[in-house]
Amino acid sequence: MLAGALASLHRRDGGRILATLIRKLGSFDLAEEALQDAYAKALQHWPVDGMPANPPAWISVVAWRCGLDRLKHERRAHPDGAALLASLPGPEDATDEAATNGIGDERLRLIFTCCHPALAPAAQVTLALRSLCGLSTREIARALLEPEATTAQRLVRAKAKIAAAAIPYRVPPADLLAERLAAVLAVIYCVFNEGYVASAGEQLLRPDLCAEALRLGRLLTALMPDEAEAQGLLALMLLHESRREARLDAEGQLVPLEEQVRAQWNPELIAEGTGTLALALTRKSPGPYQIQAAIAALHAAAPCAAATDWLQIAALYGALLRHVPTPIVELNAAVALAMSGSLDAGLAWIARIEAGGTLDTYHLLHAARADLNRRAGQLAAARASYERALEHTDNAAERRYLQRRLEETRTAGAARPAR
Amino acid sequence: MQYLLLIYGDEQQWAAMSDAEVRETMAAYVRFSQALAASGALRGGSELAPVSTATTVRVRNGRTLATDGPFAETKEQLGGYYLIEVPDLDAAIAWAAQIPSAVHGSIEIRPQTQNQALSQV
Numbered sequence: 279m280l281a282g283a284l285a286s287l288h289r290r291d292g293g294r295i296l297a298t299l300i301r302k303l304g305s306f307d308l309a310e311e312a313l314q315d316a317y318a319k320a321l322q323h324w325p326v327d328g329m330p331a332n333p334p335a336w337i338s339v340v341a342w343r344c345g346l347d348r349l350k351h352e353r354r355a356h357p358d359g360a361a362l363l364a365s366l367p368g369p370e371d372a373t374d375e376a377a378t379n380g381i382g383d384e385r386l387r388l389i390f391t392c393c394h395p396a397l398a399p400a401a402q403v404t405l406a407l408r409s410l411c412g413l414s415t416r417e418i419a420r421a422l423l424e425p426e427a428t429t430a431q432r433l434v435r436a437k438a439k440i441a442a443a444a445i446p447y448r449v450p451p452a453d454l455l456a457e458r459l460a461a462v463l464a465v466i467y468c469v470f471n472e473g474y475v476a477s478a479g480e481q482l483l484r485p486d487l488c489a490e491a492l493r494l495g496r497l498l499t500a501l502m503p504d505e506a507e508a509q510g511l512l513a514l515m516l517l518h519e520s521r522r523e524a525r526l527d528a529e530g531q532l533v534p535l536e537e538q539v540r541a542q543w544n545p546e547l548i549a550e551g552t553g554t555l556a557l558a559l560t561r562k563s564p565g566p567y568q569i570q571a572a573i574a575a576l577h578a579a580a581p582c583a584a585a586t587d588w589l590q591i592a593a594l595y596g597a598l599l600r601h602v603p604t605p606i607v608e609l610n611a612a613v614a615l616a617m618s619g620s621l622d623a624g625l626a627w628i629a630r631i632e633a634g635g636t637l638d639t640y641h642l643l644h645a646a647r648a649d650l651n652r653r654a655g656q657l658a659a660a661r662a663s664y665e666r667a668l669e670h671t672d673n674a675a676e677r678r679y680l681q682r683r684l685e686e687t688r689t690a691g692a693a694r695p696a697r
Numbered sequence: 698m699q700y701l702l703l704i705y706g707d708e709q710q711w712a713a714m715s716d717a718e719v720r721e722t723m724a725a726y727v728r729f730s731q732a733l734a735a736s737g738a739l740r741g742g743s744e745l746a747p748v749s750t751a752t753t754v755r756v757r758n759g760r761t762l763a764t765d766g767p768f769a770e771t772k773e774q775l776g777g778y779y780l781i782e783v784p785d786l787d788a789a790i791a792w793a794a795q796i797p798s799a800v801h802g803s804i805e806i807r808p809q810t811q812n813q814a815l816s817q818v
Binding site for chain 1: 698784785786787790806808810
């Protein structure tokens, strides 16, 4: 019970507390250990003394003290500990947040450190998920579809490099901001996506991760009001988030965009997303996030699925493909082409993408083709594609959706064997 | 924090430069070294003679083995280095980007460890 309360406290406040500890203690490892110490002390004291009035504040203060204790202990063991201890700010500086660029968010500082170009992209995402979002190594491994030992080793190496190479813990100065931004945007979007479609497990959505990504996106646009792509990313996330309620039905089943109850879409988020995108577009500096936000805005603007402006969406995917020439974007472009009225051309394009080989085990390729086959009345082909899609996803909610579609094509096929 | 900036480049490209280009590059290096010294970050540095002058030494079973050439054959060779002392990696990257050879070759930044065993006299 108490352990559960601590776990949810960690989910909610762990990233913020950890970010502060990392800055004050000057070490990722020490900060994590200090936070663990504080949780252990909570398990020991709270049942006896009762819950403190403000549990996150209690954890922050106790973790800071535990970190100092560990440093004092290290000072006896290593001379380095003494130097680090001497360089630490006092507790009275604990709330001094005006150190960089007038933006005093610890997590923003942390994300620029995590996304430093001297770290490999996979290490950037892993560190961000670990330290900004408070995910455990096991959860990250599951999210990135890799063995836990691989994730753990990457974390150890990245933290060691930050310490050994003195990667600074700060929001970079103005002249470096722009070139550092792309990596930061990519990591924030990755965090959002992890919350929007968890890659494995029972839970399809992790709203806490989406909320965290949105918060970071808002901070970033406040920090860099002239960066169109930062606004583009925020707009994109807001427009996705606006559909969250409608994406799962009462049984927790995934509802495809076409079948969502549009009245459940959040009008405030749509208005904020569309407004943010409009502001970004005035900067006349288009980029992939703005284009994807524009696509999401067209979906949001359609009063019903049939009224979707697929021609314009197909054109936007064409533009996106020029910025991001990847098979996944190509797959989306092919689906949009099919939906805009050129069904056969779209299916032929998907066949070419599959023949390319990089997406042949990607469940969404098979699911997309299955849906197009179904629309075209090609039920046998649709069944085969739904079955292949099922072979390649472990997400329980996505599996249920695919299973339902498969059943529908079977029933329809039985009712109309002539087609 | 001290960093070693290792300057890698294609020696053949270097050898193929005209006299005017060599003079220009050398002048750029002088300007860079002066700026580095003026900032107080310079701790040492030198151009290195070509890889053809390199000797690699190994001790195996108590025997010293000296062989001609560098440890590994690579497309880019180590041609020089700077040792600098700056607050953090961003500062080191900023200096490395100003090394004249950075536009042709590459600069590897290696932080020194806190372990001073190698420099104890």
